[in-house]
Amino acid sequence: MPREPHTPSGLAFLPFSGSQAVAAGLVTWRMLRGPSWRRLLPDIYVHVDGYRENDHRMWCDAVALTLPTGAAISGLSAAFLWGVDLLPRASPVVVTLPGAARRRSTQRVSVNQRSLSAQEITRFTGLPVTTGVRTAFDLGRQLPRTDSLVAVDALLHRRVVKLPALGSYLDTHNGWPGTTQLREVLTLAEPLSESPMETRLRLVLHDAGLPPLTAQHDVHGAHAQRGRIFLGRVDLAYPRWRIAIEYEGDHHRERTHFQRDVARLNALRAAGWLVLRFTADDVLRHPARIVRLVTDAIHERHDPVR
Template identity: 80%
Template sequence: MPRVPHIPRELAFLPFSGSRAVAAGLVTWRMLRGPSWCRLLPDIYVHVDGYREDDHRMWCDAVALTLPGGAAISGLSAAFLWGVDLLPPASPVFVTLPGTARRRSTPRVSVNQRSLSTQDVTRFAGLPVTTGSCTAFDLGRRLPRTDALVAMDALLHRRVVGLPALAGYLDAHLGWPGTAQLRELLGLAEPLSESPMETRLRLLLHDAGLPPLVAQHEVHGENARGGRVYLARVDLAYPQWRIAVEYEGDHHRQRAHFRRDIARLNALRAAGWLVLRCTADDVLRHPTRTTHLVAAAIRERRGLQR
C-alpha cells in the first residue's frame, strides 16, 4: 500500500515560500517538485488541495509573499479583499510598489509604481492592502468613468470608505492624474446603490440629461383605516411623479421571486406608481431606447399634474 506523504500543518492550505519552507526543514526541494505541490510563482508554492485556478484570494496570498517593504495589494484586488468583486475573468493581482522596486507586470501580477505613505496601507487578514480611501481614490481616477463610479458606489455601499473621507483624501492629492474625473464622480456617487447595474442605469439616465433620481426609495400607501403602510422599496425613483425605475437581474426570474414581484408591482400600481423595469440588455445594448422610455414617462406624468 503506497505511503501517504506527510503534509506539514503550516503548508497544508495557504501559499508559502519554498526556500523558507526548505530552510525550516518542513519540505525538501525534491518534495516540492513532486505531485503534491503546485508552483504558483517563482519560489511560491501551494499544496494541490489548496490550489484553485480562479481563486483570486489564493493568488493575493501568493503575491503578497513576494512584495517588498512599502508595497501593497491595490486597485481592483484591494477592492476584492474589501468585499467588492469587480474583477474581470483571469484577472492578475494588482499591486503598488515603491518607485525603487524593480518588477515588471506579468499575466499574474499587474504592477503600478508609486510611493505609498504609511497612512495609505493597512493589513487585511495579514496581507498588506491599500486603505479604503486610497483604494477608492485610485479606482475612481484610473478606471474608465462608468467602471470608476461602479467601484466607488460599491466601496461606499459596503462602508469601506465614506464620502467625507474620500473627499478629504482627494483634497490632499490635488493635481494627481485623473482627479478631475474623480471629483466629478464624487458628486454622482451613491452609497445606497446595491448593484453595479443599478449604478450603470443611474449614470445612463444622468448622462442623458434626465432629472436626478432617488436611490432605494421607500413607497408608502394607506390601509383601509387611513393609516400609513409600507408598500415597497424601489431601486430608483422620481417620487414627485410617482415613477419607479427598476433594474431586473436574473434572480427575478426565479419562481418565488417572480411571485413576490407581481404582488409588489400590483401594490405600486394601486398606489398610483408607474414602474419601468430595465434589464442588462436595456442598459448595455439599447441605452438610447431606455433613456427615451424614461423621458417619455416623465413627460406623461408632468402632463397629468398640470
C-alpha cells in the first residue's frame, strides 16, 4: 500500500512561498507540482487540506506574502480581518500599495495605489492591515452612501474605531475624495446598530424624513410584586409613542429563538407597545411600504409626525 506523502508541519494549512520552502529543503518543485498542493498566486502555495476556494482569510494570508514594505490589506478585506464581513462571495483581496510599487489588479487581488504612513498600518494576526480608523475612513468615503454607513456602523459596533477618533481623522484629511459623504455618514452613524439590515432599515426611515429613532431600546414594565421589570430590547424605537421597529433575520426562524420572540412580543404588546416587524425583502425591495406603515403607526398614536 503506497505511503501518504509527508507534509511538513509548517506547511500543513497556511499559504507559503514555494521558493522559500524549496530553499529551506521542506519540499521540492516536483512535489509542489503534485496533487497535494494548490498554487494560489505566483510562487504562493497551500496544501490541499488547507484550500478553500472562497475562504477570504486564506486569500488574505496568501496575498500578504507578496506585499512589499509599506503595503497593507485595506478596504473591505481589512474590515473582514477586523471582524466585519461585508464581502460579496469570491471577492478579491483589497490591498493598498505605495506609489513606487506597481502591480495590476487580478481576479484575486484588487490594487489601490496610494502611500500609507506608518501610523496607518498595523499588524493583525500577523498580517499588514490598515488601522481601524483608516479602514473606516476609506470605506466611509469610497463605498456607495448606504454601504458606507453600513460599514462605519459595523466597525463602530465592533469597537474597531470610535466615533470621535474617526471624526478627528476626517478633520485632518479634508479635501480628500469622498470626505463630504463621510461627513454626512458620521452624522447618521449609530454604534449600537447590531446588523447591516438594522442600519439599512434606520436609513430608510431617516431618508423619508421621519423623526430620529432610538437604537437598541430597553423596554420595562410594571409588575405588582416585583416592581419595574425588563420586558425586552427592541432594534429601533419611538419610546414616546411606544412604537418598536424590528428587523427579522433568518435566525428568528429557529425554534428556540422563535419561542423567545413570541413571549417577548406578547409582553411588549401587553405593556402597550406597537411592534412593527420587517424583513430583508421589505428593506431592499419595498422601502415605501415600510415608511407608510411606520407613518401610519405614529398617527395612530395620536401625535402628528414632525
